[in-house]
Amino acid sequence: MGVRWGLLAAAVTAIFIAPAAPLIWSLLAPPSEHWAFIVRHWLLADALTTLALAGITAGLAAGLGTGLAWLYTAYDFPFRRGLGRLAPLSLAVPPYIAAFLYVDFLSFTGPVQSFLRDGLGLPPQAAYVHLPPAALAVGLYTLFLFPYVYWFVLGDLARQDGAVIESARLLGAGPGRTFVRVVVPMSRRAIVAGAFFVAFEVLGDYGLAAYLGLGTLSTGIFRAWYQLGDLRSAERIAAGFLLLLFGLVLAERALGRKRLPSVPRPRPIRPVPLRGWRAAGAVAAFLFPIAFGVLVPLYELGRLLRFAVQAGTVGSVVAPLRHTLALTVLGAVGIVALGTLLSVVGRHGPGRWTAAFPRIFLAAYAVPGAVIAIGVLGLAEPLRAHLPPAIGAFLFGTPLLVLYAYHTRYLAVGVEAIGSAGARLGRRTVEAARLLGAGPLQAIWRVEFPLLRPAMGSAALVAAVELAKELPLTLLLRPFDFETLATAAFRYAADERLPQAALPSLVIVGLAMAATLGLRSGAGAKPPEARGGREEDGDGAGPAR
Template structure:
């Protein structure tokens, strides 16, 4: 009677067990192949999304090789006459705004992090309120307040018994625009500087103090260099917003590259020339993005391993120093939010009977409808991209997501031109093939929502990515062990946990779309006005009292996400 050797019997038993439990080499290979196929499918999802966002950039770059003799004549005329002025105004506004936001943002952030003074707890979160105020609304408010017929100059002329104040600065100037932008955009620098001071500077600053450094020396030699990557990132955001603005500089009559694009497009009737000017603005934005990325890649500072950031120890100020700290922190808030709101409230209350209330409901409906659809589409796209990044991490997906994030930095005017270039070509093709008369896609709400998606999808993606980061990876493994994977895992596991992040993403996009002016002006359907468009048109006609109500509506809606952010800051303080 023959018997099986023990070693062979054990091997046969192990092989049978591996087959039954799915751990055989063949089964493992098939599962690995299936996982790779799924990963590459999600990578394709990320890259398709990136290509959708890149369409406007491709449209702009394609215009560089296009154009006829008329386009060359338009560009040559602008180069000889107005283009140097456009470049000069854009440059000096950017330099002045950079200096202003750095002074206001860094100083206020350092004071609220390092010192205790009257009003610090309120100012710590209130300093971000200018984020709710569109820059063009601030421009309208300051123009009414500081112009020749405004209350300031009128009171000064009456007090001094003169007919004209020769030395009074003109608000409608490049430095007036820089003043408005600095007050509106300094919260970008303030938020990042405050975070950097809290997370990276405290322990080293205290060590410098024990070595004999004064508070000023510790700030200049330790805290400020450690916060440099955050300051560069905040400054890059500010400069992108400054270069992208159209409403404020157009109202002030200060020609910049953005207003030059619209003049070449609408006044001179040459869309290709406008697209080629847009390429210059796009290049400037890409340079800012590269500079910001390189600053974060090269400048890295680490604390001690395994140790949390040191808690902030506030130095209590008293007397004149405390009053000065309160004034220094309150001044940016007054410039960027409180004073413009009070001015617009005065205008709205003084002449409420001039507001065209019979059309106000239509403006609100158009604005809310576009913003709601864009927020829904952007939230869905952000969830899909975030899920792709979670299931198929790696360099390929990371590059695609980075390209998607570029959309937020592209000015609305550039996006509008970049979208119109391929859309008009498609309309021409449809007309030839199907005999369609007129425009089929251009001038529709779908094209406008697509522009919003390109512009604001990165904001939604950032919020959703933060939500995915809070979901532990072992939940995915547990779901797979129970037979749940793919879309089912997203629907049954991730979405319930992402509810808050998705709502935040939708809210951010909703508010940004409501305030967006350049893309809406260029791509909106015929005879369809939004609150931002109406505010711009009424202000351009010098009907500021009528523009006050829609402008304040935009501010009120913009306050919602800002107050949510402020509440979170107050809880962590």
């Protein structure tokens, strides 16, 4: 491909990475008058809280996800396949929706305490269930984010040699010892990748922390911008957040060891049939996340929805629904189009440097929405005063900034899906076309594109679901009186109007569950970074699920 394409890819990258500039600049420019106050009273506590929440959640999620993935791979028990597909569905409930659902579920007027009083006759007391918010946060994060680890490890175990596990057992190691001494070390890379992915998701959350009243770096950014009106300080917090993320990425590199050389023809692990109480235990282990991560939220949503219907407030979902549809469709199209451009140029580009551009966006996926939003505001706000009214209205009165920031954050989805599909195709088909007389562009267009279409389709679907669920970025950048399903759900919940929050939440959760179940675990169902690592190692093998 010509240099022009490489420059085009560079330009696209520059455009969407631009939000980083104000953040870096904020570290160099003098701080605002509020900065000292912020540092002394908020920043340190927020940072520690953020790290603690992310770290503890990552550890618990790693345990839960790895344990369940191992149970699924190594053992056979009743309803195994169905349970294995249902358990990760808790991912369809975004943390900020889980937050208000569970607080209501456990509240004085909620079903649990009502049952304790009415059903069991216990005396009314303010707190039969009194969880410290931080503990509830960790529990909810773990329950609703562990599927990332589950999928990462499941994919890794599917490619391991069953004979190694059997050898361990024949050498006298029981199931526990085999798990600790053989399975975990061999899957270490996947476990670490999954745990860090969960940590990044916790870092990116705003809604759950805000709803539970916890101070994190994300809520700190909101606080600086909305309460103090101090964009510069918000930029500084965001910049510090970026540095923290960078540190975490380095930590991940250090902890996950290099991929172990694999056997040429590994025999897949054969599930050992379980009987009796052991089988019941395995089933119970899977029922735990299904009950608390899927059934309770759905039950709560249904319960709240009934109140909404009785009160006649259902109509309020129409406008947010329209807005979400428009944004997700436009966003998904843009993400897939640009993602395809970047990954195709990255693979066939004029030089090896073009491969860097897709990688940059893979890294950008880990950046919290609030950070990116502040970067966008940092670019746009200074222009506000100087723009002619028409352009100003266009920029700030429409969700243009939201769409723009969506690309920065989620281009990785397109890049990853198209990139790994393209890597699997290899260069042979295009080279064959070239030898038959097709020019470079023609070859790619006529040979690769049709083969990439399925990956583009599922990438669009994954991107749409991610965009529908997105909260902090949309909250910060949306124009006045513009709600999406996510922002509507959050704002109603924050106002304690839970029944009205239920309907937009139900739409989001329903869409996400349908997408997770519908997309066969392959190119679609996993998040970008789940597959990114494999491609980098260039072993050429397609993801084996």
